[in-house]
Amino acid sequence: xxxxxxxxxxxxxxxxxxxxxxxxxxxxxxxxxxxxxxxxxxxxxxxxxxxxxxxxxxxxxxxxxxxxxxxxxxxxxxxxxxxxxxxxxxxxxxxxxxxxxxxxxxxxxxxxxxxxxxxxxxxxxxxxxxxxxxxxxxxxxxxxxxxxxxxxxxxxxxxxxxxxxxxxxxxx
Numbered sequence: 001x002x003x004x005x006x007x008x009x010x011x012x013x014x015x016x017x018x019x020x021x022x023x024x025x026x027x028x029x030x031x032x033x034x035x036x037x038x039x040x041x042x043x044x045x046x047x048x049x050x051x052x053x054x055x056x057x058x059x060x061x062x063x064x065x066x067x068x069x070x071x072x073x074x075x076x077x078x079x080x081x082x083x084x085x086x087x088x089x090x091x092x093x094x095x096x097x098x099x100x101x102x103x104x105x106x107x108x109x110x111x112x113x114x115x116x117x118x119x120x121x122x123x124x125x126x127x128x129x130x131x132x133x134x135x136x137x138x139x140x141x142x143x144x145x146x147x148x149x150x151x152x153x154x155x156x157x158x159x160x161x162x163x164x165x166x167x168x169x170x171x172x
Contacts, residue, residue, distance in 0.1 A: 001152045003077040004029070004058055010070035018044070027053040035120075043070070048077065052073040083130050088137045089144060090119075090167040093151065095132035097160025099125055105134060107162070114147045115139050125171040130160070135167055 008020060017036060024031060029051035036045040046107040053061075066072050095107060104123060111118055111134070120135040138144060148164045155162030 001050055001052065002054050003048065004055055004075055006045075006049065006058065006062070008043065008044060008045040008047075008062075008065060008070055011043055012038055013069065013166045016043055016065065016070070017045070019065060020062065023064075024049055024051075024058070027051060027058060027061055029053055029058065032069040037122075042087045046108040062101070087094060088139055089142075091116075091136045091138060091144075092165050092167040093132075093134045093136050094163045094165075095130070095153075095155065095160050097130060097158065099128055100158065100160075103130055104156055106154050106158060107132065107134070107151065110147075110150050111136055114142050114150070116142070116147070 004007070006024075008016060009059060021031065023140040024047075029049040031047060031049045034045065036043070038044075044115075049058075053072045055076050059072065062072045091113070093107065095103060097103075104121075108118060108121075115138070117137045118134050119137055120133075122133045124131045151162045151164060
């Protein structure tokens with residue numbers, strides 16, 4: 001059994017997801033985790049799948065996607081299944097405010113300094129409004145109130161609003 005990470009990046013067009021999913025299904029590969037988005041007209045998809053096909057077979061099956069506008073990468077994973085560990089608090093960190101240099105760097109720095117792990121991060125710029133949403137796992141033993149206070153202090157320095165709330169991982 002092979003566990004593979006697949007990325008598809010490039011100029012967006014209709015049918016990318018359908019073609020990728022069909023090729024993987026034809027190979028008997030089970031799609032386990034995925035993230036897909038548009039970033040200013042460019043498509044970005046990351047998949048984790050498992051099955052009997054190896055990386056080379058999957059890469060060959062996805063070759064028709066590589067049409068000059070898309071890049072496809074297939075990588076074998078170690079087989080370890082990383083899930084939220086016991087004793088970890090999952091939080092949603094939201095940032096809203098005027099766009100300025102350093103928002104992601106400073107917020108991610110506070111999270112990393114506390115031993116937190118960002119498991120999902122989305123940012124959007126709409127006009128002059130910058131929005132960041134991060135799912136964060138914080139290990140047991142971290143003073144969550146002090147962590148939230150440090151994030152709020154960082155938000156004040158940046159001139160943005162930072163909010164933190166518990167995250168239920170069972171919800172999509």
